[in-house]
Structures are given as C-alpha cells and as structure tokens.
Amino acid sequence: MQKIYLAPLQGFTDYIFRNAYNAIFGDIDCYYTPYILFEKGGEIRNSKLKEVLFQNNNTDNFIPQILVANAEETKDLIDILIEEGHSSVNINMGCPYPMVTKKGRGSALLSSPNTIAEILDVACGYDNMKVSVKCRIGFDNREDFGSVIDTFNNYNLDEVIVHPRLATQMYDGRADFDFFKSIYKQIKAPVCYNGDICTPEDYNKLTSEVPEINSVMIGRGILQNPLLVSDIKGKEYSKTERVSMLRKLHDTVYEEYSGMLSGDAHLLSKMYAFWTYFSELFPDNKKLIKAIKKCKRKDNYNAIVFRSFMLLK
16 A cells, blocks of 8 residues: 655644644654745744644654745755754645745746756755655646656655646646656656545545555545545444544644634634534535634534534434
8 A cells, every 4th residue: 555645734734733633543654744934034933833843743754844946945944954853854846826936936946947956956965864845747837847857857856746736726626637647657756646535436546547656645635534544544433433533633633722822713713724624524514614614702613513523423
C-alpha cells in the first residue's frame, strides 16, 4: 500500500487538528504543516511559526512547508527550520490564491522554471536537508509543465507531490487524472498524487491505475470523513465505535481551541470552519452548518452538536 499523507490546508489542518487526529486515528504516514512565510516587514506570524515547533506537535512524522518567491526567502526560512531541528522541508509551488500568486509565490513559480531552479539550488544545497515540492500542473496552462519537470529532474528531490489542477481552476472541477497519468513517469523523484480522493473507491482506482506512485496525499477527503484512511486501510469499526471516534475528535479539537481562544465568538468562528467539512457526515448537513454559523453562544452550539451526534447513532 502507498503511504498516505495529510495535506496542508491553511486554517484547517493546524497542529490542534493534527494532534487530535493522530491521537485518535493514527493512520497517517506523514503530516504536512500549513506553510510558513515572511509577512510584510520580513516577519513570520507567530501563529504560523507555532505550526512547525516540535513542542506543539505530538508526532515527529511531520514536515514543514514553506511559501517563497525567491532563493533568499528560501535560505532564510530553511535556516530557521534547521535551527528548530528539522531535516525535511516541503516547498509550496501550488497555492492558487491571488493574494499569494501576485507576490510570485505558490503556483506563480510554475511560470518561471528559472526561479524554481534558483530556489532549488539553495534548498538542495544543504547537506542534511530532504527537499520535496508540492505543485500544480501549471498556472493557466499545462503546456509548460514539461519544462517544470525538466527543472525538477536536475535536483535530488525527496518527493514531488502533484495536484493535477491549474492554479486558475482554484478547486473547481475535477483534478485532471488523465494528465497526471500521462506525465508522472517523467518525474525522476518519487511521486505523490494529491487531489479528489474522498472515498476508498477513489483511492483504489488511483492506485490500481498508477500502482508505481510512492504515496497519496489527502486533504478535504479526510476533513469530510476523518475515518477515510481507516476505511482505506481496511480497519473495521462498529457504528458505535465510529461515532465515538468522531465525537472524540470534535471534542478534543473544541477543548483545545477553548483553552487558546478568548470569547465565544472567536471559538465558534473557528469551530464553524471545522464543521464546513465535518458536517458532510451528518444528515441534513446544509441545515446543520447554517445553524452552527448562526450560533453566538457556546451553550447553543453544544446543544446543536449533541443533537447532531445523536442522529448519527
């Protein structure tokens, strides 16, 4: 079986979620942190830096991701990671959001193989640092992706994670699996597939058609169904056990955020984000997410959550 990774999703797969998931399910081979970057003024936001600190992670099988525009940012961020004790780094070349790409970061790099080369010259120049890349198949067209692959192949990369969408697609439509199948063997490094794996059937189709891939990265599929990887791995739980594990995940995340965030509004806003995906498991989920969005007080929220889990039993 291919290794299974948890994708880095800003605002969702933070260390609170990762720690809770790892303690309850423990099915992930490697966790990738949401990216860190230099903000305006050359500072790293403290909330992002917390993600990569070993003291905040209850597992050591996690890899920090960096978001950079050039070689200088790459060196400075990797130096920080090395000081923290990291020996692996993932470089984000896939983020499609305009606020990122307008600054030459994320998927904007796919239009400039020369800049990619400058970044990888620095990253791969460290003696004891494993370097992986997470990318899309182009910014606004896939015709130039061959040049990107040629650039990747000039370096000893630990892995290339490919999400087969264009940046301009954002998350619309389906990932272009056929295009992925046509190009993945051209990549010299081990290849990881990322995109639209939401059921065991999705996983089985992927791995039966491209059995040579090294690993599979899953993001939204796990947020929608935290038991997805357990199901993929053939673990059998009773309905009662499944509901109990899901409830424990929610309660652990809720309790951790309660201890960190001040005021009901801040906490419930964070939990609403959690439920935007998690609600997919529940009956009448659209009505449920609307009710949670309207919540102003913790007691109302807890009553909704109690009723929702009772409907799963």
